[in-house]
Amino acid sequence: MGKNDFLTPKAIANRIKAKGLQKLRWYCQMCQKQCRDENGFKCHCMSESHQRQMQIFGQNPDRILSGYSEEFEQNFLELMKRSHRFSRVAATVVYNEFIHDRHHVHMNSTQWATLTEFVKYLGRTGKCKVEETPKGWFITYIDRDSETIFKEKMKNKRIKLDMVEEEKQEKEIQKQIEKAEQLKMPLESEENSKQPVTKELNLESGVKIGFTLGGGNVAKGESSNNARLVFEEEENENKKKNEEKENSGRKNALEELMRKRRR
Numbered sequence: 001m002g003k004n005d006f007l008t009p010k011a012i013a014n015r016i017k018a019k020g021l022q023k024l025r026w027y028c029q030m031c032q033k034q035c036r037d038e039n040g041f042k043c044h045c046m047s048e049s050h051q052r053q054m055q056i057f058g059q060n061p062d063r064i065l066s067g068y069s070e071e072f073e074q075n076f077l078e079l080m081k082r083s084h085r086f087s088r089v090a091a092t093v094v095y096n097e098f099i100h101d102r103h104h105v106h107m108n109s110t111q112w113a114t115l116t117e118f119v120k121y122l123g124r125t126g127k128c129k130v131e132e133t134p135k136g137w138f139i140t141y142i143d144r145d146s147e148t149i150f151k152e153k154m155k156n157k158r159i160k161l162d163m164v165e166e167e168k169q170e171k172e173i174q175k176q177i178e179k180a181e182q183l184k185m186p187l188e189s190e191e192n193s194k195q196p197v198t199k200e201l202n203l204e205s206g207v208k209i210g211f212t213l214g215g216g217n218v219a220k221g222e223s224s225n226n227a228r229l230v231f232e233e234e235e236n237e238n239k240k241k242n243e244e245k246e247n248s249g250r251k252n253a254l255e256e257l258m259r260k261r262r263r
């Protein structure tokens with residue numbers, strides 16, 4: 001280590017960086033004002049415009065703080081996506097790039113007191129893969145966009161597979177139904193031979209009711225008697241009306257019954 005180390009490009013770069021970081025302290029986020037040094041910053045804080053800004057901040061400090069935090073995070077991740085999308089990179093490297101923009105949201109205006117705290121937050125919320133090494137924190141951007149696309153693809157694949165599986169199952173079920181039907185065949189034909197008998201019985205009862213209503217034959221069973229009573233009542237009422245209408249009404253009623261019988 002010689003005296004000339006002080007003038008090496010690396011040493012100069014380090015001093016510039018340090019100065020840059022030092023300057024961050026003299027930045028007023030509310031006024032977006034960069035001051036040259038401590039003295040300049042003190043002067044700025046005494047100014048009327050700064051006092052006005054601080055009043056606004058005082059009215060809703062939480063909202064303003066979370067607003068800056070959100071913006072800081074968003075811009076930081078944007079930079080990660082733009083410059084380090086597919087690489088594992090030291091958090092300090094990204095941060096130095098980030099603060100290169102004079103009007104970046106300054107970290108001391110956010111909810112995070114240190115870069116480490118912010119990096120841990122990124123890891124905790126799954127926005128970056130983070131790991132602590134002897135050389136400091138390293139972060140890897142998690143590409144939500146391509147991850148989403150990948151997941152979407154996998155989902156579609158799964159759906160297709162499910163559909164194929166469902167079709168197979170349906171075919172299998174159909175086969176089983178057909179088999180079962182073949183086995184059932186003899187039983188069903190027996191049932192079929194029984195059915196016409198019940199139909200005939202139904203027809204017979206229909207005929208009986210028909211006769212009771214039409215001809216006034218005495219029929220067994222309460223229901224047919226009731227039907228006759230209703231009919232007689234109707235007849236009495238109809239007598240008051242003219243005969244022709246009554247007859248045609250009867251005809252129609254009979255025709256209706258005949259039609260029902262045929263069915």
Ligand SMILES: [Zn+2]
Nearest residue numbers: 028030031050
């Ligand atoms: Zn200010």
